[in-house]
Amino acid sequence: MPPPDRVSGDKRDAMPNQAATADPRYTRRPPARRFSLSWRDPRVRNIFWQVVILGVVGLAVWWLAVNTMRNLEVRRIATGFGFLEREAGLPIGEHLIPYSPADTYARALLVGVLNTLRVAVIGAVLATLLGTIIGIARLSRNWLVAKLAAVYVEVLRDLPLLLQLLFWYGLMQGLPGPRQALKPLEGVFLSNRGIKFPWLVWEPAHSAALLALAGGLVGTWAVSRALRARQNATGQRTPLWPFALALIVGLPLAVWAAMGAPFTLDMPVLRGFNFQGGATISPEFAALLLGLVLYTAAFVAEIVRAGIQAIHHGQWEAAGALGLKRSDQLRLVILPQALRVIVPPLTSQYLNITKNSSLAVAIGYQDIVSVANTTINQTGQAIEGIAIIMIVYLTISLSISAFMNWYNAKIALKER
């Protein structure tokens, strides 16, 4: 604790010697060392080395910058980010936002960023779910389940990801053509053009229902807070589920019904070269997602297993002594504690899945690396292009880290 040599509200105490007379206990300070400009003074040495290192780094950066500009000039390579405003002319197969080759490079790159985020976010969620299941399965008392999970982990994590991606992509291409597509369900088609399935014809009522769902989630959260406050105050427990059901299910349904309950399915139909209508999962996206999820899940499984095993056996026994089922022991006692061990390495896996998504280049999924590479090639702006790739990955990775650090702090053991 710092010495409270100032007491707020009392102006006279703002003067140090006044404070000193007020309470001599806090006035003791180390004797002020005289600052001497001598090599023997460690402070001088510290400052000297810091200045030297800063100078070297600064010089290196300056040299790189000057040299780059000079080299670019010698080679007559245009510089700057002006190319972002030019028409790209690039075809991009998959885009979450409207895009045509007549759009600018900036928009093409944005499409690439969204494609990266799409596969990274979905991949991280699925890999976490699958990894957790497999990690728990490895600890199962059932011999077969445990061994199968062990084999899965060892096989998937020991093979290079690129190889796995090419394997899955090869498999997708091995599916029959659109005219001989497999039809596992009515309206669902599996072909080498991807997975086609029926999709809602979107109407305002659906958007409204989605909004109502979001409102319902917020409402449920508010109710649960209120109920907990009530329980803390009065000790009375009120079940949450009727409120949750009404708000999350009832409200959107009511809104949808009130707006005429529209429900039409857009069925994929074979017309011309390909299927028209319905929704598509392209073979490139499917192969990339499958490869990333299966590969990363193997690592997540090991992290989950390690996290569970890090919890002392006494915790299981204590939970058992309370009469909890094994699944409840895991869910209520072990996992919440294991999370503290699991979350930090899990962050690394999320970063990995994001960065590994750049292997998409190999199988033709147009993520940010693919689009930026093509941009570099068409415009020749290599330095700008690489800078854009770096900024994008840095931003995504730092965001993931920040979020996971926040979450980690939230679940950390509260020591009071």
Add this chain to the structure above:
Amino acid sequence: MRHSMHAGIIAAAFTLGTAGFAAAQQAPTFDAVKARGVLNCGVSTGVAGFSNPDSQGVWRGLDVDGCRAVAAAMFGDASKVRYIGTTSQSRFPALQSGEVDLLVRTTTWTLAREASLGFQFAGINFYDGQAFMVKRSLGVTSAKQLDGATVCVQPGTTTELNLADYFRTNRMSFRAVVIENVEEIRNAFISGRCDVYTSDSSSLASFRATQGPNAEQYVMLPEIISKEPLGPVVRKGDQKWFDLVRWTFFAKIAAEELGVTSANVDQMLQSQNPEIQRLLGVTGGLGQMLGVDNRWAYNIIKQVGNFEEIWERNITPIGVPRGINALWTKGGLMYAPPIR
């Protein structure tokens, strides 16, 4: 497969890292190649007829012969070439960074590539045009019927841009499958992932030629949708090197025009035709002006051949007729300025 990424980084790193000596020297590339004693030549990997290692691992093709001719002119030895395989995306960084001295890789001459990439095209060794290939079983006979098709295309090419232009002009839609590696993109087409494979017509012919008995399954649509003048490329900033590459190519054309072949070049040394005498370095001292041996063109013709021989050896087997690539005297576009 990640070569392009590496190449981009290498290019960026090179530009960041190499000291700017270039400005001080008059002929940095020419001198560097001469001192090294071997030409680093960027070529494509696996385009039959243009550059493709044969079963013995010897590189063969029209583009490869472009590299060999420059080595013959420079060193008097066509074998002093180190071939560096590049993808459609890695080729430009490789040239910009100095990894290759010369790029002969079915590269289309465009304004932007000269004005903003810092390159110079030394000539046109193949007048090409973009075409579409489909499976015969699809029953398509014209590119105008391709509305809604899925198209396989390599990224970072003029092909990719022309494709978008063509469909836009004709108010048709398409879906692109974009893969960099030439083998992967062809596999995607063969497996039926795409309805159409688009590239330069020469490259499509080359693809078809390597399909053996299956070649009959594929047809090229009649539309040629673009001009694709392909040629050797160098970095800007070394005029001496540019001159050598340019005139090496013209020497091959001139030799065909004058009827000088690798078989008769030794007899031709006795020719009384002043044009042949100048070409073969008997008179004129033209080689010295380029900074190489006066027998530079003799070496090219003796070791690599004239343009006709090169064509017969590489392009005829993949089934592409000479067409507009014939000499100007035979109704084609191949024309060399006077070598004097």
